[in-house]
Amino acid sequence: xxxxxxxxxxxxxxxxxxxxxxxxxxxxxxxxxxxxxxxxxxxxxxxxxxxxxxxxxxxxxxxxxxxxxxxxxxxxxxxxxxxxxxxxxxxxxxxxxxxxxxxxxxxxxxxxxxxxxxxxxxxxxxxxxxxxxxxxxxxxxxxxxxxxxxxxxxxxxxx
Numbered sequence: 001x002x003x004x005x006x007x008x009x010x011x012x013x014x015x016x017x018x019x020x021x022x023x024x025x026x027x028x029x030x031x032x033x034x035x036x037x038x039x040x041x042x043x044x045x046x047x048x049x050x051x052x053x054x055x056x057x058x059x060x061x062x063x064x065x066x067x068x069x070x071x072x073x074x075x076x077x078x079x080x081x082x083x084x085x086x087x088x089x090x091x092x093x094x095x096x097x098x099x100x101x102x103x104x105x106x107x108x109x110x111x112x113x114x115x116x117x118x119x120x121x122x123x124x125x126x127x128x129x130x131x132x133x134x135x136x137x138x139x140x141x142x143x144x145x146x147x148x149x150x151x152x153x154x155x156x157x158x159x
Contacts, residue, residue, distance in 0.1 A: 008052040016050070029085045042083050067100055067138050069120035073109040080106075100137075102127070 016022050026044050033042040071081050108130070109116045109123050116123050127134040 008050070008054065010050055012048055012050045017048075025087060033083060037079065041079070067102070067120065067124070069109075069116065069118055069123060072118050073106070073112075073116040073123070075110045075112045075114070075116070 012022070030040075030043060034040065105123060105127060108126060112122075112126075124134070124138050128138065
């Protein structure tokens with residue numbers, strides 16, 4: 001069975017970027033990043049991507065597939081290479097949505113003595129070894145990884 005995820009992905013349209021609500025959101029995110037990491041360490045520099053996760057046709061959400069890391073994780077580097085910010089446009093129930101963030105996975109990656117390659121297979125294996133419940137979460141039975149795309153040895157999606 002293929003995952004039922006529908007995703008819209010791309011640069012925000014100019015009309016959205018010009019909207020006062022969007023500018024306020026970016027400003028608030030900058031304030032939060034300043035509080036966490038220091039003044040102007042992180043800034044939105046025009047590489048913003050709009051990533052909309054849509055419900056299935058029946059209005060329900062499905063468990064996401066294809067969990068991965070977007071970049072190499074360097075355990076000795078205390079700061080992330082970039083930040084993600086999510087703005088929810090509707091109520092999100094527990095276990096809902098098509099994007100999953102694993103609380104503590106970054107801290108687990110920092111325990112490695114070597115770089116954790118992009119894709120996340122090495123990190124997934126460690127999480128599963130730490131707690132077998134991750135096996136079902138990261139590899140749900142009957143769901144093709146990453147919406148049916150081929151996986152390479154690093155578990156990164158190749159289309």
